[in-house]
Amino acid sequence: MTASGMNSQEARDIAYHLHSYTNAARHLEIGPMVIERGEGAYVFDNAGKRYFEAMAGLWSVGLGFNEQRLVDAATRQMQALPFYHSFSHKSHGPVIDLAEKLISIAPVPMSKVYFTNSGSEANDTVVKLLWYRSNALGQPQRKKIISRLRGYHGVTIASASLTGLPNNHRSFDLPISNVLHTMAPHFGSEGNEGESEEDFATRCAEELEALIQREGPDTIAAFIGEPVMGAGGVIVPPRTYWEKIQAVLKRHDILLVADEVICALGRTGKMFACETFGIEPDVLVMSKQITSSYFPLSAFMINERVFEPIAEESDRIGVLGHGFTASGHPVGAAVALENIAIIEERDLVRNAAETGAYMQDRLNALADHPLVAETRGIGLIGALELEPGEIPGQRGALMNRIMQDKGVISRNMTDAMAFCPPLIVSRAQIDEMMGVVTESLDILQQQMPA
Template identity: 65%
Template sequence: MTLAPNSAEARDIAYHFHAYTNAEAHAETGPQIMERGEGIFVYDNHGKRYIEAMSGLWSVAVGFGEERLIEAAVAQMRQLPYYHNFAHRSHGPAIDLAEKLVSMAPVPMSKVFFTNSGSEANDTVMKMIWYRSNALGQPEKKKIISRNRAYHGVTIASASLTGLPNNHRSFDLPISRVLHTTCPHYRKEGRDGESEEEFATRCAEELDSLIKAEGPDTIAAFFAEPIMGAGGVVVPPATYWEKIQKVLRQYDILLVADEVINGFGRTGNMWGCQTCDIEPDAMVLSKQITSSYVPFSAILLNERFYAPVAEESGRIGVLGHGYTCGGHPVGAAVALENIRIIEDEGLVARAAETGAHFLERLQRLADHPFVGEVRGVGLIAAVELQHPEHHDALKPGTLGATMAGLLYERGVISRAMIDSMAFCPPLITSKEEVDQIADALEDALGTMEKMDFPA
């Protein structure tokens, strides 16, 4: 690869250390540089237009270039560009947003704590859980259970909750006190002859067995995404959540719902908890809360969770936790306006309707020899690729990386999760636009069918 010395690509290779990227490969291939966005589209520095079928990173709910969000940020910058919530301080946008989120919650919630990212929020919930256990005189009740293939973030603690091997390798993770149980992916984890309901029952039984083996008095909480995102867009089978929650209630274990991807309409309801009929003790929100126009996240806690934490802060004299930019006034103002747009434009119902059409289009491809499974709900979906003859002989990720490149050539940005292609377009996406995504995928599958993938 030959690049002009002062080109953006050359300077990126020289100075920019990228997230979720093979650093050595990046030095050879270089970056794909985006310059602007408009609606569901982004444009690279060569003027080519792409459908952003991942909403950036599962997050740009209202699309790119939304003037209402830009104006909300500018207005708040002019009035109060920054303040904090330490030591009894507050400001209007944080107060208004906390009230709004509690009023929107799918189950009764008591308080909102503001953070800056989903990773940071999950990390904070873990600290609060340990703090609460100490407040209740239960110093041994500190272990937390997550699931294989879960995604809860990348800080040391939240990456431990994450159940993906590459988030642990060479990082010395997961930390102690974090355990993992079965991923509720029937196609991958179900046994021969086992029905989906039987599989759901086994998932609950395996959780129960893990709790008993570790000791019920040592397990404090269970973390889970209602619909799993980065682990492959896994939609749990019917009765799964009913059975899992029954186990948690039996042992008085807190349930933390990670709504970072699910929340604010992604699953066709405002919350993934509504889609899956979950009654959490805490909810973690980020990404679509501001359509990622500014970094922002929030935690909702019910009174059962909050009250012991508050009492312990009274005993100690302070809650020794917080972030410089937690509850940032610009972020809170943008979040409030973003929620107004979602409500004003009926984007939750639109996600349900457009999503149903999109899944119907994708299901038409389910019999293609290179398609193993189509799954999803609302405007989040995955198409799992397989090789019809020698899939097991291929290096994992080969088909996914190939398909990501083929779609990019066709002006569609997707994301390969090993060999599953994720689709998570903005909530404003029309039926005609999801047809364009499906058409590009179908055309790319035709090309893939003619390619040589040696065993």
């Protein structure tokens, strides 16, 4: 490598940077694609090539990559109060305003908001507070959390344990104890021959009931689930699923945690996916689109049923012994407030519903392609599942590379190609994206062995 090559961004990244969700050894060979700037739904690499960001970054940049109002909100807050904390009865204006705003738009009555910095931290904290609450109620045995296979809830020790994907557990000595997993609600892969969606949903609920009975209902603190599974393959639950799951939980007085880290603030065509699916959670977790990822921020809302025992226990002990330096950061809170204001002013939730329906139509039109096993989605989140090859994920990885070469960034989850464009996306941009998808499928088919 030349001296100039050794000093390139790519070479320095290889030399100094350990990446998330990357084959670290392979990265030493191929290096990174360096993204330099963004414009609306597009990003540009350091060679000037433009890409349509079909994943909104990481399911998260709702307003696109150069929303000046968010930059201005951060700048104003940096100038006024660049940091303050929320420990020991301290607060500040932006976090108070944001907490009030979130409670006011919650899909069900909520009592308090707790702020963290990522979805992983939020779910990790939820687990701690559920354990704390059980102790407060004099139910120390009620500590188990039920999650689902293929669910995704984060990568901290507790949240990665909730996650139901093998590579988040392998070689990490996870999951921890008191985390249980029930079946994924994917009718396409789990449904039996001749079984209707409603019958499949009944079977999912029956499996949950059986798990609860085996473990003992009085040992289960909560059930956690994404309204629509994201990283597990964009799995939309079958009809009546959430109705039947909630009936099981209510029968045993088990709390429901809705992980809306991906879905909250418009993704499914409603402000919250809980509205889309008739979910009535006790805890609702959000992140990603809360600031369009312009600033690290996450939050969860708890209802009075969850809050009251926690408050009483903190009074008995003298303190709620948990917190992060940057919880409710004033800059993040200011950005979130402006972000939500823009979503409301520009009616982006309706855009997600209407343009999302168009995206689903375009995806479904590819269902008969020889390489397509299934299309699925709702609103502005969808997936195109490829027929598997000899090696799981091989076709998905190749499809991903073909699309990226043609200027569309997607993400393959094994052989499922995910699509989650910014909330600001237009029909013309959906056409652009789907044109590349269609062309890439044809190229992939040509490259398959006869």
